[in-house]
Amino acid sequence: MFTTIDWVIIGIYLALAFTIGALMTKKASRGVTSYFIAGRSLPWWWLGTSMVATTFAADTPLAITGIVAKDGVSGNWFWWSWIFTFATITIFFARKWRATGVLTDVEFIELRYEGRNASYLRGFKAFYLSIIVNCFILGWVFRAMSKITTPFVDWEQILGTNLFREVYAFWPKFLIFDNFNNTLTVLVIFLIVVTYSSMGGIRGVILTDLFQFALAIGTALLFAILAVGHLGGLEGLFTKLEALYPGRAGDITSIWPKFDNVVFPFEVFLIFIGIQWWAQYYSDGSGYLAQRINAAKTPEDAEKGSLWFALANFALRTWPWIVVALVALVMFPIGDPTKYSALGEAVGADREMGYPMLMKLILPAGLLGLTFTSLMAAFMSTVDTHINWGASYLMNDIYSRFIRPNASRKEKVFASRGAVITIAITAILVASQITSIEQAWKFFISIGAGLGMPQLLRWIWWRANAWTEIAGMTVAFIASVTLHTLFSDVRTEYLLFWVVLASVSSSIAATLLTKPVSDKKLKLFIDRIYPFGFWRGLTSEHKAKNRMLKRTGMWLLTVISVMCCEFAIGYFILLEWEIAVVLLIVFIITFIALIKLMSSERMRVREEMKNR
Numbered sequence: 001m002f003t004t005i006d007w008v009i010i011g012i013y014l015a016l017a018f019t020i021g022a023l024m025t026k027k028a029s030r031g032v033t034s035y036f037i038a039g040r041s042l043p044w045w046w047l048g049t050s051m052v053a054t055t056f057a058a059d060t061p062l063a064i065t066g067i068v069a070k071d072g073v074s075g076n077w078f079w080w081s082w083i084f085t086f087a088t089i090t091i092f093f094a095r096k097w098r099a100t101g102v103l104t105d106v107e108f109i110e111l112r113y114e115g116r117n118a119s120y121l122r123g124f125k126a127f128y129l130s131i132i133v134n135c136f137i138l139g140w141v142f143r144a145m146s147k148i149t150t151p152f153v154d155w156e157q158i159l160g161t162n163l164f165r166e167v168y169a170f171w172p173k174f175l176i177f178d179n180f181n182n183t184l185t186v187l188v189i190f191l192i193v194v195t196y197s198s199m200g201g202i203r204g205v206i207l208t209d210l211f212q213f214a215l216a217i218g219t220a221l222l223f224a225i226l227a228v229g230h231l232g233g234l235e236g237l238f239t240k241l242e243a244l245y246p247g248r249a250g251d252i253t254s255i256w257p258k259f260d261n262v263v264f265p266f267e268v269f270l271i272f273i274g275i276q277w278w279a280q281y282y283s284d285g286s287g288y289l290a291q292r293i294n295a296a297k298t299p300e301d302a303e304k305g306s307l308w309f310a311l312a313n314f315a316l317r318t319w320p321w322i323v324v325a326l327v328a329l330v331m332f333p334i335g336d337p338t339k340y341s342a343l344g345e346a347v348g349a350d351r352e353m354g355y356p357m358l359m360k361l362i363l364p365a366g367l368l369g370l371t372f373t374s375l376m377a378a379f380m381s382t383v384d385t386h387i388n389w390g391a392s393y394l395m396n397d398i399y400s401r402f403i404r405p406n407a408s409r410k411e412k413v414f415a416s417r418g419a420v421i422t423i424a425i426t427a428i429l430v431a432s433q434i435t436s437i438e439q440a441w442k443f444f445i446s447i448g449a450g451l452g453m454p455q456l457l458r459w460i461w462w463r464a465n466a467w468t469e470i471a472g473m474t475v476a477f478i479a480s481v482t483l484h485t486l487f488s489d490v491r492t493e494y495l496l497f498w499v500v501l502a503s504v505s506s507s508i509a510a511t512l513l514t515k516p517v518s519d520k521k522l523k524l525f526i527d528r529i530y531p532f533g534f535w536r537g538l539t540s541e542h543k544a545k546n547r548m549l550k551r552t553g554m555w556l557l558t559v560i561s562v563m564c565c566e567f568a569i570g571y572f573i574l575l576e577w578e579i580a581v582v583l584l585i586v587f588i589i590t591f592i593a594l595i596k597l598m599s600s601e602r603m604r605v606r607e608e609m610k611n612r
Contacts, residue, residue, distance in 0.1 A: 002152055006369025013215075013373045014192055017380060020207045036103060036392040036416070037295040038206065044301040046206065047292045048308030053209035054288060055313055056216050058379035059144030061321040062352040068325035069334060069351035073570075074257040076322065077272045080566075084277040086310035087558040089285035089293075090303065091551050093459065096529055097285055097293045098302040105290035106397045109466070111528070112458050114521045117466035119401075126397035128473070130390035131426055133281060136444050138386050138427035142186055145379040146177035147353055149185040151360040152372060156181065175428065187428070189376060193383045194424045205384045206295075212377040217316060219374040223363065224320035227327040230362050234575060237323075240330045253326065255570050268493045276493075279500045281448030284455045288389040300602060307598075310558065315565040319573055321355075328354030331361065387427070391419035443484055446496050450476025450503035457507075460533025460548065465517050471510035476503035554597050561590040 002010075033039055042050075067075040102108050106129065109122040156164040168180045177183045231237045242249040251258050257269050282289055285306075296302035332354055363371055395416045400407060407415070450472035457464040479499045487495060526535060532547035564587035571580035 002369055002372075003365040005366045006372070009366070009369040010373050010376065013377060014189075016211070017208050017377075018192060018195065033103060036388065036396070037291060040295055041297055042206070042292075042295045042301065042305075043297060044304035045308060046210070046305075047296050047301065048305035048312070049213050050206045050209040051289060051292050051305070051309040052312045052317070053213040053216070053378075053381045054292075054385040055382075056213065056317060056378050057141050057144070057382035058148055058375045059141050059382075060317075060378075061220070061324070061355050061375070062144050062147055064321045065325040065328055065355045066350075066352040068252075068322060069329060069354065072252040072254065073322055073326070074254055076318070077257065077269060078276075080314065080318075081272040081277045082280070083310070083314055083559055083562050083566075084273070085280050085283060086306070086313065087555050087562065088278070088283065088456075089289060090306040090310055091555040091558055092532075093285045094293050094302040094306040095299040096459065096531070097290050098296050098299040099529055100294075101528075102294065103396045104294075104392050105286040106393055109469075112464075112517070112525055113466040114517055115466075117470070121466045121470055122397055123402055125469070125473070126393035129281075129287065130393035130423060133287075133444070133448060134386050134390040134423065135427045135430040136447075138383060138423075139430040140444075141379060141382050141386075142177060142190075142427065144352075145186050145189070145376070146182040147350070148356045148372070148375050148379075149182050150178065150353070151356055152368075153185045154181065155184045189380065190383065190424070190428070193380045194387065194421065205381075205388055208377070208384065209381050212374070212381045215370075216374040216378050217320075219367075219371045220317075220320040220324075222367070223359065223371050224323040226367075227324050227358060227362055231327060231330055234573065237326060237330065238575075241326065244330060244333050252329065253574060255567060255574075265491075268491065271493045271497055275497060275500050276445065278456065279449040279452035279496070280445065281451040281455075283452040284459060286451070286455055288385050291389050291392060303598065303602075307558070307594075310562055311565065314562055315569060318566055319569050322570075323573065324355060324358060328358055331358060383427075387420050387423045390423040391416055394419040394422065443480065443492065446480040446484065446492065446499050447477050449480070449496060449500045450474070450507070452500075453504050454507050457511075459529075459531060462522055462534060462536045463511055463516050465511060465514060467510040467514040468507050472503045472507035475506040476500075479503065550601065554594065554601070557590055557594045557597065561587055561594055564590065 064076060067078060097105070100108055100111060102111060104126075106122055106126045109125065110118050112118075113121070159167070167184075171180060171183075175183070177186055228234055228237055231240055238249065238253065241252060245252060257266070277283075281287065285293060289306075293302045293306065296305060328351075334351075359368060359371055395412065399415050399419070400412060404411070404415075451469065452472075454464065454469040454472040457468060476499055479502045480495075483490075483495045483498060484492070522535070525531075532544050532551060535544050564583045568580050568583035568587055571577075571583065
């Protein structure tokens with residue numbers, strides 16, 4: 001349980017978040033552009049840090065703790081493979097998104113396509129992303145926060161037994177996260193999030209993101225250091241792992257999979273690095289990432305912010321969580337997790353609980369409250385981003401587009417705040433139905449897989465049309481629900497392969513069997529975006545292909561640079577100094593080369609744009 005100093009720290013942060021929302025209310029009320037994308041005024045470091053803070057959700061350290069227990073450190077290739085995704089967004093699409101001038105990524109549909117199919121797709125996709133996809137994400141974030149609060153907050157003690165039981169007697173039983181105690185904790189925090197995010201819009205969200213990022217990174221690092229120190233340092237950790245898991249400790253700590261077809265089959269690794277990363281629903285930066293990118297001051301800020309996000313997301317965030325996950329394997333051994341009584345029993349039933357249980361076991365008063373606050377802040381940062389992002393679809397792509405196109409500025413801001421509350425209520429209902437964070441992650445990737453390839457094609461291939469996305473999205477959803485229902489005991493990665501195969505095939509078939517976008521519409525798109533890829537002579541096709549080839553080289557350099565930085569840190573932690581030093585040197589060389597290439601490419605693009 002928390003001490004007084006822990007409660008004081010938690011209270012200060014909640015008051016700070018609420019105050020920021022209140023202070024940003026006036027600016028947010030200037031219009032929907034200010035409310036949802038901060039008037040396109042953010043510098044690169046601000047938007048990049050905000051993106052990292054948003055992806056640093058309360059669910060992530062818990063999910064990683066579960067992954068390491070199941071598949072070892074190399075199991076994190078499940079999300080390390082997203083390096084390819086974020087490199088793609090940085091190099092190919094960040095500048096392009098900012099150049100579109102759209103408020104939401106869904107609005108982009110009618111910039112790229114035409115006719116009724118485009119308008120229907122825009123409306124449906126706005127609903128699909130804001131309600132189904134967005135609330136699914138919020139659902140597992142709620143579940144994670146519920147797990148985190150389990151060891152620390154006791155509402156029966158706070159309210160008194162009689163009042164607690166009276167409230168519980170009237171509470172709807174379908175609306176419970178794990179148990180009633182956790183539900184109350186999460187909903188109190190959530191109410192504060194909804195209040196300040198509805199008042200301050202995206203500016204209030206991003207300001208809290210900056211503070212949350214520093215707090216979360218700092219406390220995660222300090223927690224990892226104390227957890228390792230509890231076992232006698234890194235050498236003590238690895239010695240104890242070997243003693244508890246003889247013959248397996250090396251596989252558990254290995255960055256690269258051993259492909260023994262038991263812990264981590266080779267086919268799964270191939271799916272991670274060959275399919276999953278481009279099959280994401282945000283393969284081109286769509287979603288809340290596009291919202292942040294569109295808030296950039298300039299296309300250059302959009303590109304730099306995306307690069308900072310890619311680097312910080314993997315190199316800075318990864319290892320504190322993995323270290324704590326390894327400590328959890330020692331403190332709560334698989335097969336004998338009851339070493340610490342009730343704490344161990346909870347971890348034995350759910351390995352994701354290893355993270356909060358270690359917090360309770362290891363951290364002293366004050367630091368426990370600070371670390372809990374960092375996870376609470378991570379929860380709040382993710383939630384406020386997603387309800388603001390989801391509300392932007394309801395406001396811009398449904399209400400303003402189809403219901404009240406001529407609504408006043410004041411009416412639109414009022415409707416925006418109403419949309420935030422709508423998303424919030426829906427998310428609560430979805431969250432109560434999710435049990436495993438990792439499984440929710442993987443099912444979500446599966447249903448979103450139909451959007452990955454179509455969203456890439458629309459930027460680089462003239463032939464893509466609205467049916468490309470409609471077919472992919474529909475088939476992926478049907479295939480995911482069917483396969484996950486019929487083959488629930490099969491690894492989700494194998495199911496993803498078949499979902500992607502079905503959705504991509506359907507997308508290509510639908511594209512070729514339907515009419516292309518008119519030349520007039522394509523020319524308007526090309527004039528605004530100046531794309532690269534395959535554009536059938538409507539612009540200089542040779543130059544478009546050359547631009548794509550150069551960007552592909554920069555993409556490869558980005559992937560190498562980020563991976564070398566991330567794994568250099570990892571090998572230092574594993575005490576493999578020689579490999580770590582080599583990777584660090586390669587990172588420095590490739591990163592400097594990348595920055596120079598990006599600078600020269602920006603200058604070249606400016607010249608070409610002037611001469612068009």
